[in-house]
Amino acid sequence: MLQGEDLTAFPAEFDPERPSAARVYDYYLGGASNLKVDRDFGKKVLEVLPEARDYALYNRAFLRRTVRYCAANGIRQFLDIGSGIPTVGHTHEIARQIDPVCRVVYVDNEPLAVAHSELLLTDNPNAAAVHADIRNPGAVLGAAETKRLLDFDEPIAVLMVALLHFVPDADDPKSLLKRYHSALAPGSYLVMSHVTDEGLNLRVGAAAEMYRTTDRPACVRDREQITELFDGFELVEPGVVLTPQWRPDSPTESVDPSRAAALGGVGRKVI
Numbered sequence: 001m002l003q004g005e006d007l008t009a010f011p012a013e014f015d016p017e018r019p020s021a022a023r024v025y026d027y028y029l030g031g032a033s034n035l036k037v038d039r040d041f042g043k044k045v046l047e048v049l050p051e052a053r054d055y056a057l058y059n060r061a062f063l064r065r066t067v068r069y070c071a072a073n074g075i076r077q078f079l080d081i082g083s084g085i086p087t088v089g090h091t092h093e094i095a096r097q098i099d100p101v102c103r104v105v106y107v108d109n110e111p112l113a114v115a116h117s118e119l120l121l122t123d124n125p126n127a128a129a130v131h132a133d134i135r136n137p138g139a140v141l142g143a144a145e146t147k148r149l150l151d152f153d154e155p156i157a158v159l160m161v162a163l164l165h166f167v168p169d170a171d172d173p174k175s176l177l178k179r180y181h182s183a184l185a186p187g188s189y190l191v192m193s194h195v196t197d198e199g200l201n202l203r204v205g206a207a208a209e210m211y212r213t214t215d216r217p218a219c220v221r222d223r224e225q226i227t228e229l230f231d232g233f234e235l236v237e238p239g240v241v242l243t244p245q246w247r248p249d250s251p252t253e254s255v256d257p258s259r260a261a262a263l264g265g266v267g268r269k270v271i
């Protein structure tokens with residue numbers, strides 16, 4: 001984790017003046033890997049959208065449940081793109097609780113997130129971190145660590161959790177997804193969550209607007225647009241829903257789905 005706020009500890013591309021979406025998310029989650037510039041920005045977002053913290057916590061719980069679901073359905077390899085700063089309950093920790101042989105490749109284009117992941121994974125032969133951009137599938141799929149750990153002839157769960165709202169229509173997310181889809185063996189899964197304004201409308205838009213000043217401008221999509229991103233994958237029940245509504249651990253879980261600000265789902269590649 002961060003050594004205080006020692007900027008010399010950061011990789012070269014690090015910009016201390018600009019909030020980082022990865023570190024602001026860490027702040028919402030109550031993590032320690034964020035700087036004053038991120039906390040100040042996060043506080044301003046919370047003034048506009050008090051649900052932002054619930055969004056992050058519910059999203060993280062969605063990640064936990066979906067990884068467990070995939071592992072319970074036989075998946076032993078995970079490609080977690082936009083994995084963020086490792087925090088408690090990272091994908092390899094959840095997956096190895098089901099089966100220690102699970103292999104995980106983390107991918108992020110934020111250098112600090114990758115540096116943290118590398119540190120965390122030292123001495124872990126079954127997991128690795130790759131510095132790459134989802135918009136460059138060749139770099140993600142062709143990275144040495146991806147090739148070393150993942151067998152694309154066998155089913156893989158690809159995670160794009162709280163990621164694709166950072167990929168605007170101008171970058172053609174649908175074509176990108178086709179590229180990832182075509183690299184996967186039948187029986188693979190796509191796990192996705194995405195910011196939406198469903199139920200919270202204008203306030204989510206205002207918060208997304210604020211992200212223009214961060215390193216990762218964000219865009220909001222509706223249920224139909226998010227569902228379209230699963231093209232080619234067969235949605236497993238209950239389909240695309242507000243994140244807390246996706247197979248909750250118990251019906252009495254004390255969450256308020258209307259505060260989720262994100263929709264999520266899991267799709268299976270059948271052929």
Ligand SMILES: C[S@@+](CC[C@H](N)C(=O)[O-])C[C@H]1O[C@@H](n2cnc3c(N)ncnc32)[C@H](O)[C@@H]1O
Pocket residue numbers: 021022025059060063081082083084085107108109110113132133134135160161162163166167216
């Ligand atoms: C909100 S965090 C989500 C972290 C984790 N997936 C989770 O759900 O808990 C989004 C992450 O996506 C990363 N990201 C944004 N745009 C990206 C891109 N084009 N390629 C790869 N990673 C990206 C950010 O750096 C950040 O770490």
